[in-house]
Amino acid sequence: xxxxxxxxYATIEYQTKTLVIKVVESKIENVQRFSDKGYExxxxxxxxxxxxxxxxxxxxxxxxxxxxxxxxxxxxxxxxTSGEYSQNKVHPTLEELYQDVSAIxxxxxxxxxxxxxxxxxxxxxxxNTSKGxxxxxxxxxxxxxxxxxxxxxxxxxxxxxxxxxxxxLRDCVETANELLKLSDRRADVNDGKYTVVLSPLVMANxxxxxSGMASGFSAxxxxxxxxxxxxxxxxxxxxxxxxxxxxxxxxxxxxxxxEGERTFRKEIIYQGKFxxxxxxxxxxxxxxxxxxxxxxxxxxxxxxxEIDTGTSKFHDMMDGNFIYVNNNWYTRFQNMAEGQFSTxxxxxxxxxxxxxxxxxxxxxxxxxxxxxxxxxxxxxxRESYVVSWWDAPxxxxxxxxxxxxxxxxxx
Amino acid sequence: xxxDELRKISELFPSRYKExxxxxxxxxxxxxxxxxxxxxxxxxxxGFSVRTFNNGVLQFYASxxxxxxKPVGESLTGxxxxxxxxxxxxxxxxxxxxVKLSSMSIDSKISxxxxxxxxxxxTEIKGKVxxxxxxxxxxxxxxxxxxxxSDVIMGRVPRVLITYNIVLEGNGRTVTAWFEExxxxxxxxxxxxxxxxxxxxxxxxIDRVMHSGKGVTPGKKDVILxxxxxxxxxxxxxxxxxxxxxxxxxxxxxxxxxYLTEFKEDQVGxxxxxxxxxxxxxxxxxxxxxxxxxxxxxxxxxxxxxxVNEMLQDRFTGFRTGRGSNGSARSSRFDREPLxxxxxxxxxxxxxxxxxxxxxxxxxxxxxxxxxxxxDDMRLGQRYIALEAYAINNGxxxxxxxxxxxxxxTTYFLKSVDGVDRNLDFKPGMCGKGDPEQGVPVWxxxxxxxxxxxxxxxx
Numbered sequence: 001x002x003x004x005x006x007x008x009y010a011t012i013e014y015q016t017k018t019l020v021i022k023v024v025e026s027k028i029e030n031v032q033r034f035s036d037k038g039y040e041x042x043x044x045x046x047x048x049x050x051x052x053x054x055x056x057x058x059x060x061x062x063x064x065x066x067x068x069x070x071x072x073x074x075x076x077x078x079x080x081t082s083g084e085y086s087q088n089k090v091h092p093t094l095e096e097l098y099q100d101v102s103a104i105x106x107x108x109x110x111x112x113x114x115x116x117x118x119x120x121x122x123x124x125x126x127x128n129t130s131k132g133x134x135x136x137x138x139x140x141x142x143x144x145x146x147x148x149x150x151x152x153x154x155x156x157x158x159x160x161x162x163x164x165x166x167x168x169l170r171d172c173v174e175t176a177n178e179l180l181k182l183s184d185r186r187a188d189v190n191d192g193k194y195t196v197v198l199s200p201l202v203m204a205n206x207x208x209x210x211s212g213m214a215s216g217f218s219a220x221x222x223x224x225x226x227x228x229x230x231x232x233x234x235x236x237x238x239x240x241x242x243x244x245x246x247x248x249x250x251x252x253x254x255x256x257x258x259e260g261e262r263t264f265r266k267e268i269i270y271q272g273k274f275x276x277x278x279x280x281x282x283x284x285x286x287x288x289x290x291x292x293x294x295x296x297x298x299x300x301x302x303x304x305x306e307i308d309t310g311t312s313k314f315h316d317m318m319d320g321n322f323i324y325v326n327n328n329w330y331t332r333f334q335n336m337a338e339g340q341f342s343t344x345x346x347x348x349x350x351x352x353x354x355x356x357x358x359x360x361x362x363x364x365x366x367x368x369x370x371x372x373x374x375x376x377x378x379x380x381x382r383e384s385y386v387v388s389w390w391d392a393p394x395x396x397x398x399x400x401x402x403x404x405x406x407x408x409x410x411x
Numbered sequence: 412x413x414x415d416e417l418r419k420i421s422e423l424f425p426s427r428y429k430e431x432x433x434x435x436x437x438x439x440x441x442x443x444x445x446x447x448x449x450x451x452x453x454x455x456x457x458g459f460s461v462r463t464f465n466n467g468v469l470q471f472y473a474s475x476x477x478x479x480x481k482p483v484g485e486s487l488t489g490x491x492x493x494x495x496x497x498x499x500x501x502x503x504x505x506x507x508x509x510v511k512l513s514s515m516s517i518d519s520k521i522s523x524x525x526x527x528x529x530x531x532x533x534t535e536i537k538g539k540v541x542x543x544x545x546x547x548x549x550x551x552x553x554x555x556x557x558x559x560x561s562d563v564i565m566g567r568v569p570r571v572l573i574t575y576n577i578v579l580e581g582n583g584r585t586v587t588a589w590f591e592e593x594x595x596x597x598x599x600x601x602x603x604x605x606x607x608x609x610x611x612x613x614x615x616x617i618d619r620v621m622h623s624g625k626g627v628t629p630g631k632k633d634v635i636l637x638x639x640x641x642x643x644x645x646x647x648x649x650x651x652x653x654x655x656x657x658x659x660x661x662x663x664x665x666x667x668x669x670y671l672t673e674f675k676e677d678q679v680g681x682x683x684x685x686x687x688x689x690x691x692x693x694x695x696x697x698x699x700x701x702x703x704x705x706x707x708x709x710x711x712x713x714x715x716x717x718x719v720n721e722m723l724q725d726r727f728t729g730f731r732t733g734r735g736s737n738g739s740a741r742s743s744r745f746d747r748e749p750l751x752x753x754x755x756x757x758x759x760x761x762x763x764x765x766x767x768x769x770x771x772x773x774x775x776x777x778x779x780x781x782x783x784x785x786x787d788d789m790r791l792g793q794r795y796i797a798l799e800a801y802a803i804n805n806g807x808x809x810x811x812x813x814x815x816x817x818x819x820x821t822t823y824f825l826k827s828v829d830g831v832d833r834n835l836d837f838k839p840g841m842c843g844k845g846d847p848e849q850g851v852p853v854w855x856x857x858x859x860x861x862x863x864x865x866x867x868x869x870x
Contacts, residue, residue: 034473115664222578334783337585363787411792
């Protein structure tokens, strides 16, 4: 649809369909199939702009709104990209599972009760901009997570991919069960500093917040540990690289951001040094830089992340005295500027002494600064996993991370 | 209005029990950055859904277009046990807009907020406002519900939510703070609530803490929690673990479990602890009179005199436990299934005055506001870090303190409560639950609440 009377515009016509299968005590509890369609629209005249999620596009109504608005101090800027583009990246196994979920019950077998969710999402996204870009993309993905329980102990694992493979989901359940086997005892820890091994699930949760702080809008408004960071500043351990990966084959992603800028992979932190904020065109202006293809109108954001793997085998990392953290939730920052946060561990949080599991320590709290966490990374595993789950919805590819001097507290 | 569409959907699904719903949420918002206008955003979410129960499995379908909802026809067996059979209350409910949202044009609202926020930015403080991101959001939620071919239930709830995030620098520190105001109703939430004075007072209070705050000595102390803190405790430490779906394991992989699955005794607090969830409070964010399964809403007394009294139930948990539904099922939008949700959750006020709570404290801390809070997935171990806190010495509130930490378990705190005052204040919040995630509007509230001899930590 062409818009007249505006200086710039972008419309995203979207059509989504979603399948959710909920599992409780190894049985299907519910199956949800739902769809949505409509438009996301950004219209701009001078520095007046309107952003909306509309069922239909009514040019006259939208023009009336834009005309009465005052100038805004910040407004979206559409990239010069033009031309036509289309791609369909929906793997047929996703459509098959959407139609028929009978492949799922056989995966829910085992000694320990299984809880979890399997979600298939298929999205049509047609982006049109005032600069002449017409992009039609179709993408699908599956994410699944399973939590298994034995008495008072539990463990969890997750899997994300662009295709449904029964074996991968079975492996996911099996990994959670293996974690549960690590011990059948309780162990105690007190408030203090510990070496920890954080699983890919925990890294997914924490890096979601780190990438939020790397957003140009967060940095601009002071809600970030990266507000004053410049390229080359030392912000993390030199073994640590955090990357925005819109082009990852397994996770897949959009070819163009919401302002029509082509997306590309880039390091947010490269070998411990700050590289770039995540920028759209308008926050790029604030930072005297170029868009990094992460729009979000007004709010830039990552669509997928990666931490570079290390050189250690996971099994070799599990040596010495440390606490293994399988999963966490409820990460809350008391100070976004300083990165002071706490998060509560759940599932297999296990004390290791001399490389041997002593027992489950239960629900403790990591209470530290995000900057300290990434600065104190001493080892990363060779193995990495593509994960996302309920409390870490931004998909990413993560290794295990061994981190020194992490502050833990106990309620 | 949509009865024909609802009946046509219902006819396609021959289940004995089914929930058919039209649901729309129309939202209009505007944003300010450092006192200056920074844009508006609107959102229209509207569509239809049906949820059926067969052979232990719930099947849910939703679409913006009623004619696109069709059964897949698969045969599954599953975990659910049955549906309780409370009568369907077919009626209409509405939250009153004392001042209609539509009575003020968009440009008048923008102009009104320009005046408020440009004045706020002139507040005299020692520190410097690095940023103030302000958001005003008004919404109207409309539902039409048919339960197993019943007459149509109609609900309309307009709401206002005001949020602002402040980043303040000064005295070698940076503080980030978050505030919320609002409820159901109309523009009275914007124009009759001394908004400018409230934001200015919050700025001055944080500034005072940053410049005059003293360090905290850790150890056992008496603590008084303001309604902001008693409210978050009511919601998170009692409301969530009293959701029966969580207790039964339905939410185990997502929002977690409940300490009630392991407790052998009913006494979870001292005998002055009383806690309710009540969706029928007019002007509240969590207002409704009939839930999304057609059950009449009522006050639920979750804790009475420190003892577990009642859980939050829907028709499915009501059947499984044999206690029936108490009208706690709610969904956030057309493509989300109804779940057991809190509405307005609060510690019930007592008879004491605030002065009486304070005068009896020899050495303690008044926690007035917090900047961080979280809890484990059994809803037992929790931690609060004060944004604004004051020393209490010999019965008098004194100097501001720098960020004391309260960390302990739900029962440790609730059994330490020895007094609650007669105030009752609420704050709005968005309560998250379910997969896919559903945020529903709620109120969190309580009186000032005194806890004796609890452990205070430092960061």
